[in-house]
Amino acid sequence: MNSPAVPITDTYSVVAPDRRRWSYTLVFSVIGTAVTAGFVVGMVALFAWQTLPVLSHSGLGYVTSNNWHYRQQMFGALSMIVGTLLVSAVALCVAAPVGIGAAIITSEFLPGRARLMVKIVIELLAGIPSVVYGLVGILYLRTFVYDTFESFDLHSGDTILTAGLLLAVMILPTVMTLSDDALRAVPALQRQAARGLGLSRLSAVMHVALPQARIGVIAAVLLALGRALGEAIAVFLVVGRQDNNLPTQPFTLRPLLESGQTLASKLGGAEINIAYGDPLHWAAVVGLGLMLLVMVGTVTLLAAALTSPKSAASPPQPVENAPKHARPTKTHSTKGTSDALLTARLAQEPAVTRLPKRRKWLERFSIGSFAACTLLATGVMLAMILAIFYRGSSALSLRFFTEQIKLVGADGGIFFNIIGTLLLITTALCVCTPIAVAVALMQSVYLRERAARGLGMVLYLLNGTPSILFGLFGLVVFVKFLGWGKSWLAGGILLGLMMIPIVTVALVERMKALPKKYIEAARGLGLSKSQTVWSVIIPQSRAGLVTGSLLGLARAAGETAPIMFTATIFAGAMFPRGIVESPVLSLPYHIFILAQDSFDPRVGEKLWGTAAALLMIVMLLSLIALPVRLRIHEEAVSA
Amino acid sequence: MTFGAILAIAAPVLADILKINGSTTVNLPTAEAAEILRAEKAMTIQIDTQGGSAGGISALGDGQVQIGMSSKHITEQDKLKYPSVDFVETHIGEDAVAMIVSKDVWEAGVRSLTREQLADIYEGKITNWKDVGGADRRIAFFNKEPGRGTWEVFAHFVYGNARKAPPVSFPEVGGNEEARNKVAGTRGALSQLSSNWADGKQVFALSIKNDAGEEVAPLAANIANRKYPMSRPLFLLTNGAPSGDAKVFIDFVLSPRGQELVRKHGYLSLDQMVVDGK
Numbered sequence: 001m002n003s004p005a006v007p008i009t010d011t012y013s014v015v016a017p018d019r020r021r022w023s024y025t026l027v028f029s030v031i032g033t034a035v036t037a038g039f040v041v042g043m044v045a046l047f048a049w050q051t052l053p054v055l056s057h058s059g060l061g062y063v064t065s066n067n068w069h070y071r072q073q074m075f076g077a078l079s080m081i082v083g084t085l086l087v088s089a090v091a092l093c094v095a096a097p098v099g100i101g102a103a104i105i106t107s108e109f110l111p112g113r114a115r116l117m118v119k120i121v122i123e124l125l126a127g128i129p130s131v132v133y134g135l136v137g138i139l140y141l142r143t144f145v146y147d148t149f150e151s152f153d154l155h156s157g158d159t160i161l162t163a164g165l166l167l168a169v170m171i172l173p174t175v176m177t178l179s180d181d182a183l184r185a186v187p188a189l190q191r192q193a194a195r196g197l198g199l200s201r202l203s204a205v206m207h208v209a210l211p212q213a214r215i216g217v218i219a220a221v222l223l224a225l226g227r228a229l230g231e232a233i234a235v236f237l238v239v240g241r242q243d244n245n246l247p248t249q250p251f252t253l254r255p256l257l258e259s260g261q262t263l264a265s266k267l268g269g270a271e272i273n274i275a276y277g278d279p280l281h282w283a284a285v286v287g288l289g290l291m292l293l294v295m296v297g298t299v300t301l302l303a304a305a306l307t308s309p310k311s312a313a314s315p316p317q318p319v320e321n322a323p324k325h326a327r328p329t330k331t332h333s334t335k336g337t338s339d340a341l342l343t344a345r346l347a348q349e350p351a352v353t354r355l356p357k358r359r360k361w362l363e364r365f366s367i368g369s370f371a372a373c374t375l376l377a378t379g380v381m382l383a384m385i386l387a388i389f390y391r392g393s394s395a396l397s398l399r400f401f402t403e404q405i406k407l408v409g410a411d412g413g414i415f416f417n418i419i420g421t422l423l424l425i426t427t428a429l430c431v432c433t434p435i436a437v438a439v440a441l442m443q444s445v446y447l448r449e450r451a452a453r454g455l456g457m458v459l460y461l462l463n464g465t466p467s468i469l470f471g472l473f474g475l476v477v478f479v480k481f482l483g484w485g486k487s488w489l490a491g492g493i494l495l496g497l498m499m500i501p502i503v504t505v506a507l508v509e510r511m512k513a514l515p516k517k518y519i520e521a522a523r524g525l526g527l528s529k530s531q532t533v534w535s536v537i538i539p540q541s542r543a544g545l546v547t548g549s550l551l552g553l554a555r556a557a558g559e560t561a562p563i564m565f566t567a568t569i570f571a572g573a574m575f576p577r578g579i580v581e582s583p584v585l586s587l588p589y590h591i592f593i594l595a596q597d598s599f600d601p602r603v604g605e606k607l608w609g610t611a612a613a614l615l616m617i618v619m620l621l622s623l624i625a626l627p628v629r630l631r632i633h634e635e636a637v638s639a
Numbered sequence: 640m641t642f643g644a645i646l647a648i649a650a651p652v653l654a655d656i657l658k659i660n661g662s663t664t665v666n667l668p669t670a671e672a673a674e675i676l677r678a679e680k681a682m683t684i685q686i687d688t689q690g691g692s693a694g695g696i697s698a699l700g701d702g703q704v705q706i707g708m709s710s711k712h713i714t715e716q717d718k719l720k721y722p723s724v725d726f727v728e729t730h731i732g733e734d735a736v737a738m739i740v741s742k743d744v745w746e747a748g749v750r751s752l753t754r755e756q757l758a759d760i761y762e763g764k765i766t767n768w769k770d771v772g773g774a775d776r777r778i779a780f781f782n783k784e785p786g787r788g789t790w791e792v793f794a795h796f797v798y799g800n801a802r803k804a805p806p807v808s809f810p811e812v813g814g815n816e817e818a819r820n821k822v823a824g825t826r827g828a829l830s831q832l833s834s835n836w837a838d839g840k841q842v843f844a845l846s847i848k849n850d851a852g853e854e855v856a857p858l859a860a861n862i863a864n865r866k867y868p869m870s871r872p873l874f875l876l877t878n879g880a881p882s883g884d885a886k887v888f889i890d891f892v893l894s895p896r897g898q899e900l901v902r903k904h905g906y907l908s909l910d911q912m913v914v915d916g917k
Contacts, residue, residue, distance in 0.1 A: 069806035070785070143824065155779045156825040158810055240810035241784070259810035270813060273690030274786045277697060277720060408670045485703050486687075565689075571670055572659075572677075572685035581656065581703075583685065597663050597688065597814030 025530035029446055032438020037458050039497055043465070043473050047290040050476065054283035062287060066246045070271065075284035079246045081291065083160065083260035086247070087235060088228040090164025090256060091171055095228075096221050098168075099175025101373035103217075106176070107183035108191075108205045109367065118378055119180070120626060125381040126173035127622040129558025131588045132611050134237035135595050136384055137166040142238055152257050158240030161256040163265075166234055169384075171224035172377055178223060182216025183209055202363045215306050222303035223464065226296045230466025232264035233560045237595060239265050263292045267468045272565060276480065289472045293465065300464030304457050388611050395609025405571050405585070409594050410602040414610055416574055420488070420584030421557055421617070423576070424567060427492025428556045429549060432499040437545070439500065440507035441533060463501035467561040470494045474566035486583035488576045491567025495559060499552030506548025506629070510541035543628050550625035554618045560588040587614040657684045657884040661695015661708030662788050663814050664734055664833050665873045668900040669708055672892050682884060691813075693786030699876050700724050705885045707876035710734060710788025728874040729881065731892050732901035732908050735857040736792040736869040737834035737844035739819070743826050744843075747774035751846035751854040754868075757797050760829070762805060768827060781821055781830040782809035789815075792871045793831040834862075835905025863912050873906060 054062055058075050065076030106115050145165070146157030186209045194204040210217070240259025243266075247255030266288055275281040399413055406412030439459070443452050471494070478490035518540060522532045538545075568586040570593050576582035587610055594607045659669060666688045673684040688708075690697070695707035700721035713726040738752060749772055752760075759765040760778055769775045783790040794804040812818040815836050822828040823841035834857035837844035846854040847868055861867035875881075881889045891897045898908040 067806070071802065072806055074806070138820070146825070153777055155777070156781070156810060156821060156828070158821070241812075242808055242810040244806075244808040270690045270694065270784050270786050273694040273697060277701070406674055408667060569660075569685055569687035569689075571687075572673060572683070574683070581658070583687075593688070593814075594816075596817040603816075 023528070023530040025441070025533050026446060028434075029438045029441045032435040033442040033455065035435055036439050036462065036497075036500055037455070040458055040462055040465075043469065044290075044293060046473065046476060047286055047293060047469075051283050051287035051290050053279050054287050057280055057283075062284070063291070066244055068243045068284075070275070070281050070284070073280060075280075075287075076244075077263070077284075077288060077291070079244050080261050080263045080266055080288065082246060083239070084229055084262040084264070084292070084295070086160045086255060086260065087163045087167060087239065087262055088225055090161060091167035091228040092221065092225055094165065094168035095172045095175050095224060098373045098376060099172050099220075099224070100179050100217060101370040102172075102176050102377045103179035103183055104205055104210070105367075105370045105374040107180045108201075108209065109370075116630065118374060119177070119630060121378045121381050122173045122176055123626060123629075124385070124619055124622060125169075125377070126177070127554045127558070127618045128384065129560070129588055129614060129618060130170065130231060130234040131558070131560045131591045131595070132384075132388065132615060133166055133170050134234040135591060135607070135611055136387065137162065137234060137238040138595060140387070141166055149253075149257055152253065154257055155259060156240065158238055158259050159257050160239065160260045163235045163239040163260075163262070164256070166238055167228045167231055169380055170231065170234060171227050172380075174224040174227055175220050176377060178220030179213070179217045182213040182220060185216065186212045200359075200363055202366055206366075219303040219307045222299050222306070226299045226303070226464040229299065230264055230292060230296045230464075230468065232268035232466065232468035233592060235262055236265040236268040241265060241269060263288045263295075264466055264468050267292070267472060268561060268564075272472075272475070276475075286472065286476075289469050293469060296464050296466055297461055300460055301457060304460040308453055308456070385615065388608060388615055392605075392608035392610070392612030395605045396612060400606075400609055401613070404574075405590075408571070408603075409590070409606055411606075414585075414587065414590065414606075414613060417585040417587045417590045417610065418613065418617075419575065420568060420573065420586040421588070421614075423488055423584055424491045424495055424563065424586060425553050425556045427489065428495035428499055429553060431493050431496025432503055432552060433545070433549065435496070436500050436503035436507060436548070437538070439504045440511060440541075441537075443504065443508050444511040445529070445533060445537065459501040459504055462497070463505075465498075467498060467559050470498055470562035471565045474562060479566055484579060485581040486565075486567055486569060487579050488567055488582055488584045489579050491563040491584070491586075494562040494566060495556040498559070498562060499549070499556055502552040502555065503545065503548035506544040506551070507541055508544075510544025511537060514540050547625040547629040550621045551629065554621035554625070557621065558588055558614060558618050560592045564589055564592065587617070655683070655884055657682060657706070657888060658686075658704040659684065659706040659708060659888075660687045660689060660698040660704045661876075662692040662710045662873075663688045664710045664788060664906075665692075665695075665708035665731070665875070667904040668732070668897070668906070669875070669892065671900050671903075672888070672897050675896070676888060676891060680887070682887070684884075684888070688814075691784075691786050692788035692791070695876065696726075697721075699726070699878060702878075705877065705883075706881075706888065709874045709876050710871050711791040712872070712874075713876065725879045727877050727880055728872075729877065729889050729893070730872050730909065731875055731889075732873045732898070732906040733862055733912055734871055734873055734906045735834040735862045735867055736789050736796075736831050736871060737837055737857045738847070739822055739830055739832045739837050739842045739844055741822050741825055741828040742841060742843065743776070744768060744773055744829070747776075749773040749845065751848040753848045754797055757793075761797060761807060763807070776827040779825050779828045780809050781812045781818060781825075781828065782807065783818065783831045784811040784813050787813070788871060789831050789833060792869050796869045833905075859907055859911060862907055873901070 054075055061076055063077060063081065066078040067074045067076040106118050110118065142157035142162055145159055145162045146154055190208055190212070191204045194208040195201065199207065239262060241261050242259035243261050245258055245260055247258065249255065267285070272285060275285045401413055401418065402415050403413035404416050405414065439455070443455050447455060474490050474494045478484045479486060484490055514537065518536050519532060522536045527535065563586060567583060568589040569583045570589070571585070573583045573585050576584055591607060591610050591614065594603055666686065670686050673686055676682045677684055692709040692711050695709050696713065696717050698704045699707035700717070713728060718726065738757065740749060747768065749768060752771060756765060756771050760780060765771060766778055767775060768778055783793065791801045794801040798804045812821055812830060815833055818830050818832045819836050819842055822830050834844050844857050846856040848854050855861050855867050857867050862870045875889050875892065877885050898910065901908045
């Protein structure tokens, strides 16, 4: 799906504030920041404005009534709101315990190398495009749910539960990676002190590390929730898309075993095309987007507020709510080599060497179940990748990559789909890079703490915005208002905007890690702020730019939702010759369409082959970024 | 092949792009015709299937495409929505919408449904196959999503007019493969689907029992003489009489080679349709 969000933590001015003077660098930085903030504000304003007609038509009933029948001009979206919440709840109930359990293992129990391996697997899992998840969901998960719950007399295998389980796998990397980061941020000293006081390894984790990391863990779960709420493509393929199916038997399993519809899955469907041109219907559709934006925005901002430096129980602060027996750690929480040595020695010689038998079993059981979580998470990932390559391998040949589509996908290859996807992500990179550099400079060089935090919130919000909403925005602005029709440029711009937070955060992390003395040396040499930026800060942070861009590109390459209404078609596009009415083919859209519409058994093989090809591109990008990214990230987290 | 592809791209740089959008049903022969014309006449043709027939009509109405693909007639509402567009329908073939069922339903002996039974199932009055001669199993009905030509044909048959169809709540299916796949994988499943997708192995096409008690299967002969009630014309739509590249394209689809493609994908070509004075 998406690369896990990196929480935007505190920023500080890399360069000491000096006489504020306008320079080209500052202007560049201001423009980039204005574009980013303007896009976020503009999208909210546009959606709100376009929603007005349905509010005056249906009033509050738009959100409180359960009757969506567009032919009868009835628009009550309640069942979609409920469906969204149910699907996300299922996803969280599965992903949160598994993800946190696995994070406890990776951060607390695994030796360095094994931890790295697991992290790599999870990073790759995070990179699998949602349309590929959807494909796997159609073929395996739907049947699994249908057979498992046969005694409930299911209508079909497309249920809220199916969608929720699929989402659980999709958000698992976010929960796991961010929880792992939060746990790693708790100083080792504190665990050692706890161990020294006789706590078992597990108790040290459960009573010291986890309570201290709880804010970070909650934020991780909230961010994952944001992703779950907004996922359109994968849910679309397995939720059944049944309108107005409000649960009638709450507090049973029944509502989860029915088909349903979510806000995002509705936006991924055919009604979008029908609605445009009818102001009321269109308003009702855009209103769904607005509701989704409000829901995801609230969750995301909550997570951002929690992790902002002021409220977070960040590592150096004393423990406040730790259980009583952990309290003495306070006395050891001062920094100093001698203390470290002392606690390290204490850790080697636990005061209590024997646990009562029952405790011991409980402890083993807990660690065992956490380990099972880790195995489950990594196992699911590897199984998915193997399944895709296994099923797609028969299609993979040189011809497959060099020929164009024939026979509506049953023959030929995906040459122009690859070209289209490459063109889209190259454009996205060109759009994103200058903006991300400008925003990162604004964030770490020009803004003071409070304003920087505000900008961080904007990035947070942008990062959390469901990709289907980029598509909706692009449809209104580029396709219709600017009259571009479907255009590669529109798709490239939208994907570029989506990438901004990922690249910016990677850059800012790197800028923060710059040794102060570099800047001081530059200042000492009499360099101006702009000169310092271009000759020291940017060159020194380019690793952040490169890895951030690669990760952003990996995400952009696999996205379907932003481009399906704005940039790609199924067949016939080659190299675009202009901007207006110049669509391209693409890999994710190809999979999305063939998953629903293939007339020939041969399509199946090509479909999986396309998924394998897309996966290869995405994973190649993630893998190149991985070593540097992990190093930078570890430095930033444990700094 | 890469080299060939690049040459193929270089050639039509000056030509206009012919854009087509609409029904997934019409798409099959159309897309193959486009492949032939791209190769033989170096035409640049872009095809998409967003939103089914309704998507084709609105894309043509909005001027985004030169040809819309539709498996239903243009309605008065369409004309009202796009008053400046002169919709012209070119009939390229005929297709039947079948009520398809999963294997277990077929094997339990359900072979036909009447119009009244279809209405009752659609309105939720009949929810078990045992009420229509099958086994005791819940009817898992998948409704074709709004805007699809298939749904319009079904609603027109059952209610006389698609607008008279009551609002219902069922899981919806979009593309033909999605419908086929879901019916094949669900016990007690029923859905509306283009009849040629019923393979007789995993999904089976029911006959329609008419008022005379006669079971009419969606076979070529019954479609041609319009005895089978849920058949539909396949159209290529243009704004005004076809001209330029659109005319070249439509002429090709109407030519013997184009009509062969229509037959190849399981539809009836125009010469197979009995001219019964209708």
